[in-house]
Amino acid sequence: MERASIETKDTWNLSLIYKDEQEFYNDLNEAKQLLNQLLLQKEHFLNDIDHFINFHEKYIRMSRYIQKLHCFAHLHCDVEPNDQKYQTMYAAILSFYDQVTSALDFYTVEMIAADTTVENFLKDERLADYRYSIAEILRQKKHVLSQEMETLISKTSSISDISSQVFDAFRLDYDPVHINGEEKFLNSATLSEFLKNPDPNVRQEAYHNFFKEYKKYENVFASTLSGVMKKDAFYADVKKFNSPLEASLFDDNVPTSLFFKILEKANKEYRPLFHRYNALKKKVLNLKTMYNYDLNIPIVEYDTKKYTVDECFDIILDVVKVFGNDYVEIIQKAKDERWIDYYPHAGKRVGAYSSGCYDTNPYILMNFIGDYNSLSTMIHELGHSAHTYLSCHHQSPVNCDYRIFVAEVASTVNETLLINYMLEHASSKEEKAYFLYELLENCVGLIFRQPMYADFEHILHTWAQEGKPMSAQMITDLYMSKNAEYFGPDVTMDQYVSHSCFYIPHFYYNYYVYKYTLGMTVALAIVSRILGGDQKQKEAYLNFLKSGGSKYPVDLLKDALVDPLEDQLYDDAFHYFENILNQFEELI
Amino acid sequence: MERASIETKDTWNLSLIYKDEQEFYNDLNEAKQLLNQLLLQKEHFLNDIDHFINFHEKYIRMSRYIQKLHCFAHLHCDVEPNDQKYQTMYAAILSFYDQVTSALDFYTVEMIAADTTVENFLKDERLADYRYSIAEILRQKKHVLSQEMETLISKTSSISDISSQVFDAFRLDYDPVHINGEEKFLNSATLSEFLKNPDPNVRQEAYHNFFKEYKKYENVFASTLSGVMKKDAFYADVKKFNSPLEASLFDDNVPTSLFFKILEKANKEYRPLFHRYNALKKKVLNLKTMYNYDLNIPIVEYDTKKYTVDECFDIILDVVKVFGNDYVEIIQKAKDERWIDYYPHAGKRVGAYSSGCYDTNPYILMNFIGDYNSLSTMIHELGHSAHTYLSCHHQSPVNCDYRIFVAEVASTVNETLLINYMLEHASSKEEKAYFLYELLENCVGLIFRQPMYADFEHILHTWAQEGKPMSAQMITDLYMSKNAEYFGPDVTMDQYVSHSCFYIPHFYYNYYVYKYTLGMTVALAIVSRILGGDQKQKEAYLNFLKSGGSKYPVDLLKDALVDPLEDQLYDDAFHYFENILNQFEELI
The missing domain is CATH 1.10.287 (Helix Hairpins)
Known part of the structure; x- marks a missing residue:
């Protein structure tokens, strides 16, 4: 299928961002002028509070332009990769971003050198909005080097991104x-x-x-995957972190013990539950040899509906009405204002995501094929988009960006609510079994598979830190053995399992995947309480969505009444899985 | 064709380097132990002359291991890219090399800080062999930063090489x-x-x-090509050079004026000669529209021989006897000891090269198809191999590595001698015309095409230095326009000319291609004098081959009686081309 044959109403409306190239390049010029003005303030912006406020206001204006420009170019490139007009825009904004990063390297260094002055400035009410984000800057003190060294490090950004660039550009x-x-x-x-x-x-x-x-193309992928691991290890090393893991978690102000706790719970303590589930599958499917790729065969004989986009919206609107009118209106907007690019076609980026910023709608890319998974993906991405929308409408531009660490909560809450809605509306034993099965599959993906990915990724990071060579053979051998352990005795590994690691973009995201697990465990707690009629939890959750990035992630979650440092959270999630598995086993 | 179906006698004998994996990893361990010993001498190796000598001897021993290990792994990978055993070895030696680069970053910094002490040490006769190479270290004074900065820069080597790695791994x-x-x-x-x-x-x-x-795959190639340009610009910038060009030429101790002189001569002053040649081709071929890819049609109706490998050797041995017995024996050794991997097959690296070091034979990779071009390529690569062989047998391991700057002389002299031999032995007007044509084509490739490449590459480097974005569109548009100017009014550009830049590995070699032009102009002078019976030139040339890397490249060439800073050299070369073109025009 070619993009040209898709109806306009089924594509996202990016012309709301920029009508034409001219508007894009006008904004790029505005951003460039702001950068020039900021550069003039080097060594002066800390002179007094007026300089300080003025500098930060310009800085935010420039950042808003950058985000909007980047959003427009990358969304276009992801659906029209062969239109060089957008590739040129994308290259232009990436290049400008590199230039900004490098040119403004004095900012953090000067801020930290003058930290007591800065703390005094922050008492001024005009800077109330900036207090959290500037505290975040000052927290880096231990990891900020001399100006000369920081300049050099920021210059490396022009060369450190090639692995990801190649991976993104390489369409098979x-x-x-x-x-x-x-x-x-x-x-x-x-x-x-x-x-x-x-x-x-x-x-x-x-x-x-x-x-x-x-x-x-294993040697190409081994180069890019090991390349990104080396990049993470390089930055961790030069910024005086003990490991790439510590460096990655520092951003979220989260202890590494949290990461290892998730791996311990999922990959050791509760893994037998997953193996039990696989054994059940093998029995139900009645396969002599069950290959890993057989695990996708629905084990419930239930003819699921095909959904049109409109039907999906009807269901989703019904599901989210538990959050009240404001939330419902956002979902309606997503439909009416064409935030979503629905259908797959040749050249289009795979998967799905939500992407937007303060000055754009929170757009959604999908590869919609009308099955339950498409419906579920849609409510998942709409969860992100609603989070972004609420955050941007309740926070200033300084605090609206929420972190990846908390990003998967809103999406996973929605996905889990959808399944519960489906279970509730099930009209037969088969349909109920089917949605229990969907819930199990969903849990497997998030609370079992992601921690296996995290373990694999952590080993690659460790290899990079140790300067170990990483050939395609080594990477694929490791992935094969991790999968064999993960799937357990009832699943036979296909020869190509080893190379499926090269397909997964998340390994390029520097310890991203464990956050899915966290998101799911948190979501299970929130959903079960909301469905139980807990108004306090509902309010706390909606406030969490509106809080954006105005606090440390762990504090945001504590405010949402779900503390991610508690052991109980994870034990509850796996017991919930066990409970569903028991119900399912009885039913089929 | 698969490699397995090629006869052993037609493949290179790499077992002369290592019999098995065990031997490879034994040497790798030796090298690692030497590195550990060197690291213990940090801050001590300048204590006194004995420490100093001891350190350098160990350093050279380790370097010899590294070169030998690298040679073995990369040669195997280039013909058996899917054998993971060799990919693992290759990754191991690259990783060790990264480790060495980073661990020994103190060396240059300490040497330069103690430059007067070092200069005193060098008066000792035991260090006679080291005088040139250590002077090379001290010459870097202006571009060596603090220890802390140098450490950081050397750490970037782990992330800066991804573009080249991907380009090498990406087989289409x-x-x-x-x-x-x-x-x-x-x-x-x-x-x-x-x-x-x-x-x-x-x-x-x-x-x-x-x-x-x-x-x-234009977006992949645009990422890797712009990536390597950004890498060169990054290092030039942080090492305080005014431009990537200056940084690249600094290594050879050559002024940038030499580079621009070559471009001025080839791309401006003498380009009309090339256009005249294209006009002649169009007339002879009688084409209404002559596309760039039509320029390869032989315009001389002469049925060239097909050559077997043995026939090639017979001719080559006859050609090189002008250099005397020693040289002839080297060529014979190349055949007898199986230095050469002759035939193309699936997965084999394209093109041809000579590669070896002090402790291996100088091996040759070819994609031999038995035409004149294969013969010519063979004598070209044997020129490199003989240069390496003579250098390694007349210089110590410290001084045997000659620089790329002078590397193309030995190969081009051979190629040009071969054509002259063919002209001399021509038995008909047609045959003579054919070899005049071959000589013209050869000259075009080296004295016209390479300077166009150099111009293109220089613009990309300039874009990278300026932080300009580089999309596939921008790169291919530039290449199209450079080619249109280059080929002139009689040649029509095919739509794909624009993308042929992505095929050329030399753009990954940081200002390599202009050296071909230099090599050719120097070779034309040397050949014409030797064929004229100039004994002094012959002796000087053979001494040049034996001198390896014992002096600055410009000095080596001056000793060889060809001064590359003289304008005359280039004017002579282009007039030689004009002369051949005149002869050719008369003949057909």
Whole structure:
């Protein structure tokens, strides 16, 4: 399918950001002028409070331009990668961003050198909005080097991003899959469909045709994946962190013990639960050999509906009305104002995401194919978008950006609410079993699979820190062995499991995946309380969405009545999984 | 063709380097132990002359291991890219090399801080061999920063090499070319054959099928090509050079005026000569529209021989006997000891090179297809190998490595001697015309095309220095316009010319290509004098080959009686081209 054949109403309306190239480049020029004005304030912006306020106001205005420009260019590139007009815009904003990073390297150094002055300034009410974000700057004291060293480090940004750039630019073509002698288009969206096919040949062909491309280019992917690990290790080292993990978690002000607790709970203590689930699958599917790619076959014989986009909205609007009118109106806006780019087509970026900023709508990219997964992805991404929308409408531009650490809560709460809604509206035992199964699958993905990814990623980071070589062989061998342990004795590894690590973009995101697990455990607590009619929890949760990035992430969650440092949170989540598994086992 | 189906005698004998993995890893361990010993001498190796000598001897021993290990791994990887055993070795030696670079960063800093002490040490006769190489260290004084800064810069080596790594790892497959309805395998070696085909459809299909792959992955290649330019600009900047060009030429101790002189001569003053040659081609070929890819059609109707490897050796041995027995024996050794990997096969690295070090033979990779070009490539690479061999047998390990700046002389002298030999042995007017044509083509490649490449590369470097964005569109537009100017009014640009820049590995080599032009102009002078019976020139040339890297490159060339700073050298070369063109025009 080509983009041109998709109806306009089913694409996102990016012209709300910029009508034309001219508007884009006008804003880029505005941003450039602001940068010049900021540079004139080097060594002066701390002179007195007026300089200080003026500097920060300009800084925020420039940041807003950058975010808006970046948003416009990257959204276009992700659906029209061959339109060089957008590639040029994207390169222009990335290059300007590099320039900003490098040119403003004096900021943090001067702030930290004058930290007592800064703390005095902050008492002024005009800076109330800035108190948290500036405290964040000062917290870096131990890791900020001399001006000369910081300048050098900031210059490395022009060379450290190549791995991710190449990974993003490298779009593979896959051989088609044959169903009843007919060739079917294979990409990441259709792959998951094919893996549900009852014909084992279709499943195998789809899996092989997909991942053999990653094997074919394994040396390219090994270079980019090891490259990004080396990059993280490099920055951790030069910024005086003990490890890439510590460096990554420092941003969120979170102790490393939290990361290891999640891995311990999921990969050791509760992993037998996952193996029990796999054994059940094998029994129900009645397979002599159950390959990893067979795990996607629905084990519940229930003919799920196909949903149109409109039907999805009807359901979603019904689900979220528990949050009240304000939330419902946001979802309606997403539809009416065309925030979403729905359908897959040749060249379009795979997967789904929500992306936006203070001066744009929170757009959503999807590869919608009308199954339950598409519905679920839609409510997931709308969770992000609603979070962004509420945050941008209740916080100043300084505090509206929330961190990845808390980002998965809003999306996962929505996904879990949707399944509960489906369970509640189930009209048969089969339908109920089906949605219990969906909930189990969802939990598996977030509370079992992500911690396995996190473990793999952590080992690669450790290798990079130790300067260990990382050939394609080493990486794929490690991934194979981690998967074999993860899936357990009832699942047989296909030869290409080893290379499926090269497909996962999250490994390029520097310890991102464990945050999914956290998001899910937090979401399970919030959902169960809200559905139990806990008004206090509902208010606390909506306030959390409106709080954006105005506090430390752990504090935001504590305010939301879910403390992520408590052991109980994780034990509850896995027991919840066990409980669902028990119900499911009884039902089928 | 698969490697397994090639006879052992036609492959290089790498078992002379290491019999097995065990030997490789033994040497790697030796090198690691030497590194540990060197690290203990930090802050001590300048204590007294004995420490100093001891340190340098160990350093050289470790460097020899590294070169040998690297040679073994990279040669294997280039012909057996899917054998993970060699990829693992390659990753191991690269990683160790990174570690060495970073761990020994104190060396240069301490040497420069103690430069007067060092200069005193050098008076000792035991350090005679080291005088030149240590003077090279001290010359860097202006560009060596504090220990802390140098440590940080050396750590960036782990992240700055990704562009080249990806480019090297990214092997493309090409759709086959159809000749009389039959599918023919297309790769870089066969491409040049197809472009000589009299059928315009074959030429177009070959050109399009080849370069459309580069267009397909243009965003990947734009990332890696702009990445390497940013890397060069980064190092130039942080090491206090005015430009990447100045930084690159500093290594050879060559003024930037030399670079611009070559571009001025080739791209401005003498370019009309090249356009005159293209106009002649168009007339002879009688084409209404002559595309750039049509320039490869032989314009002389002469049925060239096909050569076997043995026949190539017979001719080459006859050509090089002008240098005397020692040189002849080296060529014989190359054959007898299996230095050469001759034939193309699936997965093998494209092109040709000579690669070796003090403790290995100087191996040669080829994609031999038995035409004159293969013969010429063989004598070219044997020129490099003989240079390496003579250098390693007449210099100590400290001084045997010659620089790229002088590397192309030995190869180009051989290539030019071969053509002259062919002209001399021509038995018909047609044959003579054919070899005049070959000589013209050779000159075009080296004295016209490379300076165009150098101009393109210089602009990319300038963009990187200015922080300009570099999208695929910008890079390919630039390359298209440079090619249009270069080829002149009689040549029509095919749509894919723009993307052919992504195929050329030399743009990853930081101002390499202008050195080809220099090598050719120097070679033309040397060849014409030697063929004129100039014994003094012959002796000076052979001494040059034996001198390896024992002096500054410009001084080596002056000793060889060819001063590269003289204007005359270039004028002579282009007049030589004009002379050949006149002869050729008369003949056909």
